Amino acid sequence: ALIAIAKAYRNVRSKGCPPGPKPLPLLGCALQVDATQPWLTYTEWKDTYGDIVYCPTFGQDTIVVNSEEMAQDLFDKRSSNYSDRMDASVLTDHYGMGYHTAIMGHNDEWRAHRRVVQQGLRREPVEVYHPVQLRRAHDLIKRLRETPNDYWDHFKRFSGTTILEVVYAHRADENDEEDPVLKQVSDSNETAVLVLAPGNILRLSIFPFLRMIPRWFPGGELNSAFSKRQVKVMLDTPYNELKGKLASGNAGRCLVADALERHGGQIKNENLEKTVRDVFGTAYAAGEETSASTLMIFILAMVLYPEVQKRAQSEIDSMVGIGRLPNFDDWSTLPYVEAVFRETMRWYPVVPIGVPHAASREDVYCGYHIPKGAVIVPNVWAMTRNAEKYPSPSEFKPERFLDEQGDLISDDVGYIFGFGRRICPGRYLAKASVWVAMACILAEFNIEKAKDAEGRPVEPNPEWVHGITSSPRSFHCNIIPRSL
Numbered sequence: 237a238l239i240a241i242a243k244a245y246r247n248v249r250s251k252g253c254p255p256g257p258k259p260l261p262l263l264g265c266a267l268q269v270d271a272t273q274p275w276l277t278y279t280e281w282k283d284t285y286g287d288i289v290y291c292p293t294f295g296q297d298t299i300v301v302n303s304e305e306m307a308q309d310l311f312d313k314r315s316s317n318y319s320d321r322m323d324a325s326v327l328t329d330h331y332g333m334g335y336h337t338a339i340m341g342h343n344d345e346w347r348a349h350r351r352v353v354q355q356g357l358r359r360e361p362v363e364v365y366h367p368v369q370l371r372r373a374h375d376l377i378k379r380l381r382e383t384p385n386d387y388w389d390h391f392k393r394f395s396g397t398t399i400l401e402v403v404y405a406h407r408a409d410e411n412d413e414e415d416p417v418l419k420q421v422s423d424s425n426e427t428a429v430l431v432l433a434p435g436n437i438l439r440l441s442i443f444p445f446l447r448m449i450p451r452w453f454p455g456g457e458l459n460s461a462f463s464k465r466q467v468k469v470m471l472d473t474p475y476n477e478l479k480g481k482l483a484s485g486n487a488g489r490c491l492v493a494d495a496l497e498r499h500g501g502q503i504k505n506e507n508l509e510k511t512v513r514d515v516f517g518t519a520y521a522a523g524e525e526t527s528a529s530t531l532m533i534f535i536l537a538m539v540l541y542p543e544v545q546k547r548a549q550s551e552i553d554s555m556v557g558i559g560r561l562p563n564f565d566d567w568s569t570l571p572y573v574e575a576v577f578r579e580t581m582r583w584y585p586v587v588p589i590g591v592p593h594a595a596s597r598e599d600v601y602c603g604y605h606i607p608k609g610a611v612i613v614p615n616v617w618a619m620t621r622n623a624e625k626y627p628s629p630s631e632f633k634p635e636r637f638l639d640e641q642g643d644l645i646s647d648d649v650g651y652i653f654g655f656g657r658r659i660c661p662g663r664y665l666a667k668a669s670v671w672v673a674m675a676c677i678l679a680e681f682n683i684e685k686a687k688d689a690e691g692r693p694v695e696p697n698p699e700w701v702h703g704i705t706s707s708p709r710s711f712h713c714n715i716i717p718r719s720l
């Protein structure tokens with residue numbers, strides 16, 4: 237408690253830091269921030285304090301960056317100082333989260349992770365898996381035809397089965413509803429997603445008793461013993477299955493097998509297995525919900541902007557033709573569909589405050605003091621709301637990504653995948669999965685407002701879930717085959 241008080245007073249007195257709201261002792265600015273959607277408060281602060289805002293929280297120096305240029309200055313140009321993460325020892329020590337690349341500090345273990353994950357997920361090698369992504373997209377279309385109202389489950393299955401096959405060569409049976417590996421990994425990942433929600437590191441560090449609340453008791457969802465068991469299941473189940481297949485010589489091509497072979501001579505054996513297992517466990521955790529959430533945003537946009545949907549469908553009809561679904565060879569011939577994809581990522585970024593970085597050393601930026609250990613939050617939401625770059629930013633307008641000739645402009649909204657050395661290594665895989673799913677859905681279905689008993693259209697009225705990702709989980713809409 238004394239350390240926390242001392243830290244809190246130090247924050248109050250912090251001199252030379254960027255402007256920001258007046259912090260209270262101990263709490264800092266915690267009470268002034270929207271607890272579930274902090275990006276909204278941070279974006280409001282932009283008008284009062286500017287693009288860089290100092291807002292210590294529970295004794296943790298915190299700096300919010302509201303502009304893309306400043307984020308690039310810090311995370312890209314000064315990456316040697318701004319690639320660290322905040323201390324997450326409460327998660328690594330008690331929740332079994334030590335495996336997770338995204339919460340590791342800027343240290344040798346993280347470097348080994350990046351080396352392994354980046355080589356497998358670079359733009360070109362990842363194209364080998366396009367056929368898997370296409371097959372999974374066809375399975376998604378089949379499921380949407382059968383039970384269109386279960387679209388969230390289908391999107392999660394699409395992204396989960398794609399990652400399991402690309403990473404572990406686990407081919408979930410298209411006809412098996414309850415693929416046991418998929419089920420175990422996906423259920424376990426739900427716990428990880430919950431524990432990693434923004435604010436939990438600080439919450440659990442300040443109130444350690446939260447991790448001891450039994451699962452059956454209200455508030456027990458952060459129980460650490462349960463989480464540890466779930467993490468182990470998530471990491472071991474697909475990995476051990478693949479090892480068995482490798483031993484018997486009947487594993488297909490996948491990222492884990494490639495990595496074990498490629499790095500066999502470079503990383504000491506005892507470390508190699510752990511690194512590969514952990515890195516690709518992170519890939520599932522980081523990729524499943526983010527990709528599925530992006531598809532939810534896409535569906536919501538199509539319900540609300542039918543004219544956009546029509547234009548995208550007529551581009552597909554004229555370039556791909558009727559009678560077959562789009563594939564990756566069509567990508568470059570469908571600029572409007574690509575613009576819809578970029579606008580989906582911009583309109584509601586699924587990770588609205590990215591994953592905060594931390595400063596390894598103190599620094600001076602734009603004349604402001606940046607304390608050592610400060611958490612730097614890239615407020616991606618504010619970047620997508622930049623009205624100079626994106627006029628009428630809350631409207632869904634794919635045209636903003638096209639020039640007068642109808643060609644794509646250079647802005648591909650890359651910042652939604654983060655910055656600098658920490659940029660999302662799964663972005664090429666994620667983009668291809670989401671694009672092919674979107675293009676196939678547009679080719680196959682009309683997405684419309686639901687109708688009430690009298691046939692009048694019903695507003696979608698989405699219910700948003702804000703955790704590690706932010707997306708609408710249920711809303712009224714009809715997904716109807718175009719051929720009907």
Ligand code: HEM
Pocket residue numbers: 337338339350353399518519520522523524526527530586587590591592593652653654655656657658659660661662663665666667670
């Ligand atoms: C639409 C889908 C996705 C979005 C929006 C997304 C976004 C992000 C963001 C914002 C970060 C933090 C970057 C930073 O710290 O600056 C991140 C990190 C990461 N992502 Fe993704 N991601 C997606 C899909 C994926 C997929 C499919 C994979 C793997 C197959 C993946 C693997 C990772 C990993 C391993 C990290 C940690 C990087 C590090 O800390 O060094 N992501 N992602």
